[in-house]
Amino acid sequence: MSEIDPAADARTAPVAVWKMLSELKGDALADWRVAEVANRPSPEERGIDLPFPLGWFAVGYSDELPKGEARPIRYFGRELVMWRGEDGQVRVLDAYCRHLGAHMGHGGRVVGDLLECPFHAWRYDGSGVVREIPYARAIPPQVKRPCPQQWAVEEANGFIWTWYHPHGVAPKWALDHYPEASDPAWTPYQRHEWFVYSPLQSMAENGVDNAHFQFVHGTASFPDAKIAWDGHRRTGVVAARMGTPAGEVDGRIVNGQNGPGQAYTRFEGISETLLVAAITPVDRDRVHARFAFTQPRAQAEGPGAGLARALIRDICKQFDQDKVIWDRQAYLPNAIICDGDGPIIRFRRYYDQFYAERTDEPTVRSA
Known part of the structure; x- marks a missing residue:
């Protein structure tokens, strides 16, 4: 009988981040998510003293x-x-x-x-x-x-x-409005929050880093995502077979980014779910992340309630796993990228438009 490669086995915790989180449950996990990360290197030493994006x-x-x-x-x-x-x-x-x-x-x-x-x-x-x-x-x-x-x-x-906007320029685009957020047929938000000691760009870049899904989150394979870029917007669609107690079902994960601070993900297949991700920089090396989940009441409060809750737990668990990396990650402007990594360089070109210090002339009057 051939040996199973642990790195390809979705049932096996393949890297240390899982072990670091294994003892954190309930209040201890919630406290860890917002706790100060002590003895971390300075933003300058980590190369994360980036501007705040507009x-x-x-x-x-x-x-x-x-x-x-x-x-x-x-x-x-x-x-x-x-x-x-x-x-x-x-x-x-x-x-x-x-x-x-x-x-x-x-x-x-x-x-x-x-x-x-x-x-x-x-x-x-x-x-x-x-x-x-x-x-x-x-x-x-x-x-x-x-x-x-x-x-x-x-x-x-x-x-x-x-x-x-660091130069006082008026809004350049409108906010997105999600109909589920005000639909009485959908649940009130289930809310989760984190403080992540990283620049917002590194966190957002994670979404196009295909290889990390296997080695951080333990997926059996890399996701096959279709990504579209349109000005300040980025959208992606991932089609996947998802395992449930009743067997595999066809599922889709549809995500969108409206500038750097407003994002959504819609999960379709197992349990319909809208995740509103609100990610706001506090300081050069500190970001406040809020996840707000809503689901159809018929699923979240009906026979499928267990699956609905499990989906939210799993999404938050993956964010916890990423936070272990982000909290001490350096930013390398000339990162060495290989095939299979995903469109990281394309993402960085897209994200550069949000740094007004690099593209705009100051327009704010002095105080």
């Missing part, structure tokens, strides 16, 4: 920010504050008050649609214009102008999104 990025779930509430957030290497006015609209500003630098996300309050600084009660609108100073006869002319960095904000698919 695009739409999630800064929170819509239902986590009620009317009249302000909260601090940190993304794109900046301290920010977001609040929802009494009109229901969300606004985002750089967090430091233009008066004496108080952080308005800590102790600031919402008055009508304005944000009030906790230090001297200066009140800001969503463009950063100071509208009221309770103790002053006149508002200084410098703060009657909008802030240099504007943060366009929209809500879609149950998320709050803001547009990031």
Whole structure:
């Protein structure tokens, strides 16, 4: 009887990442997903001190920010504050008050649609214009102008999104809207989150790295994906035979990327599932990843509920396995690629368009 090659056996954990995760269950796994990675090399040493890519990025779930509430957030290497006015609209500003630098996300309050600084009660609108100073006869002319960095904000698919561009350029494309996210026949989101100590580009590149699926995730073969590139969009379709307790079924995995920060994956075959992936850079070597899953209630709450839950667990497990690599991976701009790796070089050319520092002239006024 011939020996089975462990690297080709989907039942065998072929690399160390599986062993590292094998003891993490329940709360311990959830804590690990968001824990600081201690003693990691600097972004410069790892070559991951890349610019932040431009695009739409999630800064929170819509239902986590009620009317009249302000909260601090940190993304794109900046301290920010977001609040929802009494009109229901969300606004985002750089967090430091233009008066004496108080952080308005800590102790600031919402008055009508304005944000009030906790230090001297200066009140800001969503463009950063100071509208009221309770103790002053006149508002200084410098703060009657909008802030240099504007943060366009929209809500879609149950998320709050803001547009990031280092030079203050207005949004170049629209957000995608997924009908399943608001369809009462589909479940509320099942939510998972991670902090990954990697640049967003390395994480996104994983999707076209065909060879890693076998050696990190234990698939029996490399996926055969059809990838299309169209401006800021990338789409892919993977057709596969999927094993179930009732035998093999035909399945498809359809994914799309709308710029670097908004992505989706639709799983078809075993259990219909929409994954909304919202991936937002925090610092040069830290990314906040949110996975939001929704499934048809008839499947998720019916006889196929076990399969539906198992699919989500498996997707999250694969992300955990990738995180083990990403957290300490270096970025090699002149990577040596061989046949079978997938279209990594093509992906890097596609992704380069999102680095405005390399393609645009600055347009933001100085503060």
